[in-house]
Amino acid sequence: MEPITFTTEHEDTIHDAQMDYYGKKLATCSSDKIIKIFKITDNEQIHVADLKGHEGPVWAVSWCHPRFGVMLASCSHDRRVIIWKEIDSENNIWQKEYEYLEHKSSVNSISWSPQEYGLNLACGSSDSMVSILTFSGEQWTHKKFKAHQIGCNSVSWAPFNPTGSLITSGEDNTTPTLRLVTGGCDHLVKIWVYLQKEKEWKFECNLEGHENWVRSVSWAPNIGLPFQTIASCSQDKKVIIWSSRSDGKWEKNILPTFDDIVWSVSWSFTGNVLAVSSGENSVTLWREKNDGNWYCFSDLSNQN
Numbered sequence: 001m002e003p004i005t006f007t008t009e010h011e012d013t014i015h016d017a018q019m020d021y022y023g024k025k026l027a028t029c030s031s032d033k034i035i036k037i038f039k040i041t042d043n044e045q046i047h048v049a050d051l052k053g054h055e056g057p058v059w060a061v062s063w064c065h066p067r068f069g070v071m072l073a074s075c076s077h078d079r080r081v082i083i084w085k086e087i088d089s090e091n092n093i094w095q096k097e098y099e100y101l102e103h104k105s106s107v108n109s110i111s112w113s114p115q116e117y118g119l120n121l122a123c124g125s126s127d128s129m130v131s132i133l134t135f136s137g138e139q140w141t142h143k144k145f146k147a148h149q150i151g152c153n154s155v156s157w158a159p160f161n162p163t164g165s166l167i168t169s170g171e172d173n174t175t176p177t178l179r180l181v182t183g184g185c186d187h188l189v190k191i192w193v194y195l196q197k198e199k200e201w202k203f204e205c206n207l208e209g210h211e212n213w214v215r216s217v218s219w220a221p222n223i224g225l226p227f228q229t230i231a232s233c234s235q236d237k238k239v240i241i242w243s244s245r246s247d248g249k250w251e252k253n254i255l256p257t258f259d260d261i262v263w264s265v266s267w268s269f270t271g272n273v274l275a276v277s278s279g280e281n282s283v284t285l286w287r288e289k290n291d292g293n294w295y296c297f298s299d300l301s302n303q304n
Helices: none
Strands: 014-019 025-030 034-040 045-052 056-064 071-076 081-089 093-100 109-110 120-125 131-137 140-146 152-157 179-184 189-195 200-207 213-218 227-233 239-244 250-254 264-269 274-278 282-288 294-299
Touching: 014 093, 025 056, 034 056, 034 071, 045 093, 056 109, 071 109, 081 120, 081 131, 093 131, 093 140, 120 152, 131 152, 140 200, 179 213, 179 227, 200 250, 227 264, 227 274
Parallel strands: 014 056, 109 152, 152 213, 213 264
Antiparallel strands: 014 025, 025 034, 034 045, 056 071, 071 081, 081 093, 109 120, 120 131, 131 140, 152 179, 179 189, 189 200, 213 227, 227 239, 239 250, 264 274, 274 282, 282 294
C-alpha cells in the first residue's frame, strides 16, 4: 500500500498529526501557532478549519473519545492547554471549550485517559509539573503534582483495567486504578498512581535505563493480556521496552541502538506494533518475536 501525501499549507514545522477515533478527521499542529482540521475520505483530504488561539509553537494535539463529543486538546510553548469543541459539524465551526493557564513553562505533552475513567486530560510541562484536567459534568477542575526534577516531556495513561491493577500498591484491587507514566529531562521514566481515598497522585516507581532526556513514553494497550508494557525513547538514541507482570517488577529490553536521537514512540491500537520516530525523517515499525526479542519489520523512512 503506497503512502498518501498532501500539502497542509502550514507555514512552519509540523510537530504532530493525529487521526480521530473513526479515522475521519485529521488534526495537525505547527510552529506557525495554528491547528488545522481535515476531513479524510477514500479519495481526498479536505481542509475544513483553522483553530487559532495559541501564541507559540503548538507541540501536540489529541482527540478525546467520541463518547464525549468531538473535542480536541492542544498544548504549546506558550504554556497554554486548550480544549476545542466542534459545535456545528455541517459548517465546521469550532470554539474553545476550556483554556488552562496554570503552567509556568512550555506544555510539551497531552494525553486523554481511557474513556472508562471519564473525561481526564494529563498535561506534562517543562516546569516539572503534570496537570490532570477533569470534567465533572458541570465544570473543569485540575490537580497538579511535581513529576520530574528538571522538566516533563511526555505523559501516557495506563490502559483501563476493570478489576484493579496488575501493579500492587496497597489499594483495593477490586477498584479500577488510574495510572500514568511520565518521561523527563532527569533521564527517568516514572509511574504514578491515583489514590482514591486521599484523592491525590502518588509516585510509585522509577524505571531507570536512559542516559539522557526521555523524549517520549507510551503505555501499550492491553487487551486481556496478563502483563503491562511501556515503551520509552531518549536523546541517548535508545528505545526501551519495559514489561511487568503481577509481581510489580519491571524488566527492560533495549532495542538495537539507533543512529540518532529518538523522538517518539507510539503503539498500534492492539499494542503489538511499536512505531519509532528518530533522527531526520526516520520512522520504523517493530514487533516482538516469540523468544521475547524485538525486530524491525518495516522502515518507512524517506518513502515518497
